[in-house]
Amino acid sequence: MAGTINRDDIAAVRERAPIEEIIGQHVSLKSAGVGSLKGLCPFHDERSPSFHVRPAAGRWHCFGCGEGGDVIEFVMRMDGLPFAEAVEYLAERAGVTLRYESGGRRGSESGASMRRRLLEAHRVAAEYFVEQLSSPEAQIARDFLRDRGFDREAAEHFGCGYAPQGWSHLTDHLRRKGFTEPELKASGLVSEGQRGVYDRFRGRLVWPIREVTGDVIGFGARRLHEDDQGPKYLNTPETQIYKKSHVLYGLDLAKGAIRSERATVVVEGYTDVMACHLAGITNAVATCGTAFGEDHVKVVRRLMGDTGQTQLKVGSTGAKVIFTFDGDEAGQNAALKSFALDQQFLAQTFVAVDPEGMDPCDIRQRDGDDAVRRLMERRMPLFEFVIRASLAAHDLETPEGRIAALRTAAPIVGQIRDRALRPEYARRLAGWLGMEPADVLRTVSRAGERAQPAQTQPAGPGGRPTGTQPAHRPDDGPPPMDPETGQIMTVTATRPNPRDPVVRAEALSLGVLLQAKNEIAQDPMTLGIVAELARDSFTAPQYGQIFDAIVAAGGPAAAVADWVGTVEEQAGPDLAPLVSQLAVTPLPHDKPAELGHYARSVLARLLDLAITRRTADLRGRMQRAGAGTDAAQEAFAEIIRLEGRRRQLREVE
Structure with a gap:
């Protein structure tokens, strides 16, 4: 059993771990006066920044929810780690060698953290997959990338790899590196059958999914072989370190641009992220096998510093989020779900959809980088896209169809967060329907009143509102x-x-x-x-x-x-x-x-x-x-x- 960590070493970790950098990986921090930084609190929902960091004191505190502490406590709260594991994680970053008292020592034999072992297993797996991409068997994966406009340099930049066919290539490799079967099972890198564990990813092109810190926590894998009966895309299952509702692919590469530009582009797939970044849109991210949800909103808001306060510099704009969707029914449904999340953003939300229904990867492959950039420039407000999509489901050539369309679209206009925009979009809706603006305005107003939810306050510490x-x-x-x-x-x-x-x-x-x-x-x-x-x-x-x-x-x-x-x-x-x-x-x-x-x-x-x-x-x-x-x-x-x-x-x- 591991001993306790030496107190002097813990103090050294607190002193040497750069608290502003550690917290800055999760929260967009801005100057809050002399020697102080502030941003949106990652531990409760807020619309104006009350989360303060004082690097000289090595402390953080949220004046909104009352949470606070040192860099170790932040990592414990943010990553759900026990104290010892948080210290070990920070010690590695800060270059502090930890000593264990009571005869304990670091390593798997002394019960080192499972999280550390899982991260190490994913690091080893990522290196293995990258090596395999150069093998003769991986020609099919290299062809897949080349056909979509991604060369070797692009593959290296995004860490693309190849999982060889067979049942236990990666499993055997990890065992040779000293990983135990319980660790393999907990990692999500293997599946378990009647004959034991075997590789989860086989014969597939693989993308590493990284935390904002850059640590690999999972993989996404694309089917390549015709005899593969699995899904087109296969992702890591939920594990101790991989929670798909909190993860955005490409966030480690996009975080700098998201902070500096105060804008995020949300696309639908791994290759779309690659295409956007290579086209100069380096703030693009994608979800990993799940719809964009509330937890993703929180991640993006914190990085953008989404407070709704427009910068006062000439030519600057407020934070914005641009969603790209396919032009098919599934894409429209995704837009409707995103519209439901729009109320949680203070940023302006937009949709960029290609008229031909092509995604960014296809657009870049056919028309080049400029075409991808033009797609983003042609964006329209999310609620306008949703309104137009709702109208498209009705026959506007008949009175009955126009009335039905009005009843469908009026609640959407009534839910637009910016009240000043509602009358303008009500008038536009009237024009699209060919109806009297006053009649549409009344209908929108009534729909907005019915749609207003009860005003509730988020709970503070101890459940106190x-x-x-x-x-x-x-x-x-x-x-x-x-x-x-x-x-x-x-x-x-x-x-x-x-x-x-x-x-x-x-x-x-x-x-x-x-x-x-x-x-x-x-x-x-x-x-x-x-x-x-x-x-x-x-x-x-x-x-x-x-x-x-x-x-x-x-x-x-x-x-x-x-x-x-x-x-x-x-x-x-x-x-x-x-x-x-x-x-x-x-x-x-x-x-x-x-x-x-x-x-x-x-x-x-x-x-x-x-x-x-x-x-x-x-x-x-x-x-x-x-x-x-x-x-x-x-x-x-x-x-x-x-x-x-x-x-x-x-x-x-």
């Missing part, structure tokens, strides 16, 4: 958290108001203590201010507890590698999310000198507020003790001392 929470912005300071769950609570009169200047000062003070540790540690004056602070310097109980955790962790002068993580441990699991949130709250400076001065002024302000409360308490004590008493004189002397200290602090501020 986000609609019960007040609007909150990161620059308002952290919102109040439930001390038992560490989750954002509904603000009531008895809880601290994040817009209260005192509460804001307390939040900023904890933020600089967590984020500016090194700068504070190098400034004796600031360290002196910190030493004067105490739990009662904070009016919000949660903030006072976190300050106690900072002190318990050794304070800013402590020689701790993972400072925020150490504070989280001291704070406990209930307050850890709030610690993480404070560690990513944007600060106005990131240069050491500026940050050090800012930290000193913020902490001085907090101590000033604490002195104000302390002075008020002392004045009350003097009144209760009575003039001339020893207690009153002691209180007065302390007030004089505190006032002197206050003048010093205001010079600092």
Whole structure:
């Protein structure tokens, strides 16, 4: 059995794994002020970015759903990995050699992660298939590619390979590489019969399906031989690492263009992705044996940064998604399904359909790269395509047919997300039908009212609807958290108001203590201010507890590698999310000198507020003790001392 991973090695992984790159593979991150990045949260559905990353602190936090943590916790959440497996994955990327305590060691004998083994099996399989594409038997696969306009360089770029005929070529190869039968079964690379396991892919052209990180997690395979009785396309079955509803073929190659262009082209097949990329449309992706669904929408939105906010640069446009469909009935049905998903995009959605019903691969093969680009340029809004498709099913030459067409098309127009466009498309519909615009507008309006779903709010942490929470912005300071769950609570009169200047000062003070540790540690004056602070310097109980955790962790002068993580441990699991949130709250400076001065002024302000409360308490004590008493004189002397200290602090501020 494997031992636990050495704590110092875990700290090294946290320090060396580039959190902005790891998260940036899944979320389109943009600058959110000095030293901070933000994007759409991958863990809950949102329309404006509230997910913040603070690379200098090594932390992320979503101000919308309350989730947060370090780079290890992100990988655990995003990929569904246990802690040890997430550490192993990141260690490999960061070049950290892990040591295992209690006699454990890394490797299959010590119970290394199944996920790691499955990814390694797919890497080995992908290399094997590529090698086999050069074999004499694979001539049929090379001919298939050549006939569709793909040369050797294109095949290498997309990792195309060949699965040889026979029952156990790949299986035997993987066994020689040390993979066990349970690992082979779990990989999806083999099937199981009465005589044991055998190759799932045989005599087929193979495409590797990769995660956004570039790791191979599955394969798509095209039938080539006439005696192959299987389906035309065969994909990897659902496995621990391959979930077809979350996977888009070509995403590893397209992610850069999707982010930079804020546009995604969704095509229907592997060869269509190849044709688009080779034609210069490098943001093309395809689903893998399933329809484009809700989980695919989330993947695309995160990469595009689909917030619905148009860039304010001259000539720029908002995010857009272009679907390509065959012109047949199946293609129209796919368009209708995509229209149902349109409401989940804030991006504009379009359809690009060739008049002759050809797909991008066929168009490129016949007419070249320019023709593929022209196909995308001829795109029309998705709802226009759906409206026209619905009209095509009716005989518009008869009154009965036109009325039936209106009844079919009116709900579609009524569901157009942009209300300002509905009247315009109602008028167009009237023109297509040859009917009075006022009559069509009334019908569309009634259909839209009937089609409006009940307005619901997505659930926040713990199932609590986000609609019960007040609007909150990161620059308002952290919102109040439930001390038992560490989750954002509904603000009531008895809880601290994040817009209260005192509460804001307390939040900023904890933020600089967590984020500016090194700068504070190098400034004796600031360290002196910190030493004067105490739990009662904070009016919000949660903030006072976190300050106690900072002190318990050794304070800013402590020689701790993972400072925020150490504070989280001291704070406990209930307050850890709030610690993480404070560690990513944007600060106005990131240069050491500026940050050090800012930290000193913020902490001085907090101590000033604490002195104000302390002075008020002392004045009350003097009144209760009575003039001339020893207690009153002691209180007065302390007030004089505190006032002197206050003048010093205001010079600092």
